[in-house]
Amino acid sequence: MQIEQQLAQLRDQLNDYNYQYYVLDDPTVPDAEYDRLMEALKALEAQYPELVSPDSPTQKVGAAPVTAFGEVAHEVPMLSLDNAFDAESFSAFEKRVHDRLKNISKVTWCCEPKLDGLAVSLLYENGKLVRGATRGDGRTGEDITTNVRTIANLPLSLRGEGYPAKLEVRGEVFMTRAGFASLNDSQRKQGLKVFANPRNAAAGSLRQLDSRITAKRPLRIYIYSMGLVEGEESSLATSHYQRLQQLKEWGMPLCPETGLAEDRAGCEAFYEKIMTIRDSLDYEIDGLVCKVDDIELQQRLGFVARAPRWAVAWKFPAQEQMTELLDVEFQV
Numbered sequence: 208m209q210i211e212q213q214l215a216q217l218r219d220q221l222n223d224y225n226y227q228y229y230v231l232d233d234p235t236v237p238d239a240e241y242d243r244l245m246e247a248l249k250a251l252e253a254q255y256p257e258l259v260s261p262d263s264p265t266q267k268v269g270a271a272p273v274t275a276f277g278e279v280a281h282e283v284p285m286l287s288l289d290n291a292f293d294a295e296s297f298s299a300f301e302k303r304v305h306d307r308l309k310n311i312s313k314v315t316w317c318c319e320p321k322l323d324g325l326a327v328s329l330l331y332e333n334g335k336l337v338r339g340a341t342r343g344d345g346r347t348g349e350d351i352t353t354n355v356r357t358i359a360n361l362p363l364s365l366r367g368e369g370y371p372a373k374l375e376v377r378g379e380v381f382m383t384r385a386g387f388a389s390l391n392d393s394q395r396k397q398g399l400k401v402f403a404n405p406r407n408a409a410a411g412s413l414r415q416l417d418s419r420i421t422a423k424r425p426l427r428i429y430i431y432s433m434g435l436v437e438g439e440e441s442s443l444a445t446s447h448y449q450r451l452q453q454l455k456e457w458g459m460p461l462c463p464e465t466g467l468a469e470d471r472a473g474c475e476a477f478y479e480k481i482m483t484i485r486d487s488l489d490y491e492i493d494g495l496v497c498k499v500d501d502i503e504l505q506q507r508l509g510f511v512a513r514a515p516r517w518a519v520a521w522k523f524p525a526q527e528q529m530t531e532l533l534d535v536e537f538q539v
């Protein structure tokens with residue numbers, strides 16, 4: 208087969224999977240299969256860089272927002288994360304970071320479980336929650352303000368003082384395992400659609416046009432970063448981890464398993480530890496996110512098309528099967 212044809216086939220297939228996953232919240236293949244095709248496309252594009260097109264799935268984040276919701280422009284784009292699938296590719300990533308930061312001998316890492324839900328942006332003005340949005344295609348998301356207001360552990364007002372007049376935070380909305388089990392139980396009893404996994408249940412619940420339905424769903428959120436900040440910038444910590452602690456003081460829920468690692472070996476130990484406790488957590492995670500902790504170094508490293516150069520999602524070995532999808536009877 209011609210290279211152009213192979214590329215077109217992979218791109219079409221991935222675009223279909225993206226549509227099912229991001230727009231319909233209803234994937235038809237396991238994430239591992241999606242990741243396998245994406246890696247194949249990346250490898251081909253690396254071999255034939257002249258054939259990379261700006262509309263390739265390797266260059267894009269998520270999917271365009273659905274018009275039924277209002278649109279929100281992300282002043283600071285909401286990007287994805289590059290993946291590492293094993294210790295070797297994590298080590299190669301860590302080496303690239305050190306190579307780029309030539310004169311820096313020590314890099315501290317903030318390690319956070321990779322929560323398996325969906326990314327949202329939340330804007331607080333003078334301490335009040337005024338807007339919630341999905342990531343969408345990274346530049347434009349969907350306005351889901353009334354829906355995010357129903358998330359039980361999300362504060363509608365910030366606590367304390369010293370927060371910026373305009374503070375956008377980003378986090379992952381998810382469903383706990385117990386919440387997911389009881390939602391599916393109740394859906395089944397009512398003869399309604401059963402969800403494939405907690406991630407899809409969370410995404411489907413948050414992107415409801417009727418917020419009364421969202422309010423009945425057991426959604427939770429953990430915040431993992433700041434986006435746009437205006438006012439009091441000088442009071443912000445210079446470390447990502449410390450900024451998370453500031454967010455906690457202002458009332459934001461954080462993932463309790465977040466911590467610091469001093470070097471690559473520290474990240475590896477963190478990864479092993481999180482993998483060991485993975486099944487005992489009451490929410491699903493699919494890897495460990497390692498972020499350069501120093502904000503100034505993050506800025507120096509910058510971004511590529513769809514992901515920052517200062518962070519990586521080190522995925523756990525594939526565990527998810529489509530068994531849930533195949534086993535359950537769908538009643539829509």
Ligand code: NAD
Nearest residue numbers: 224228234236237238241287288319321322325326431496
């Ligand atoms: P991603 O999920 O691999 O990584 C980026 C996302 O990680 C962020 O947007 C954020 O939502 C999330 N995240 C969780 N914890 C985080 C933390 N502590 N800090 C920062 N971000 C955190 O990338 P993506 O672009 O959202 O999705 C791509 C992945 O989605 C694929 O690798 C695949 O696993 C899955 N997918 C599956 C299908 C399918 O058909 N099965 C289709 C599309 C995508």
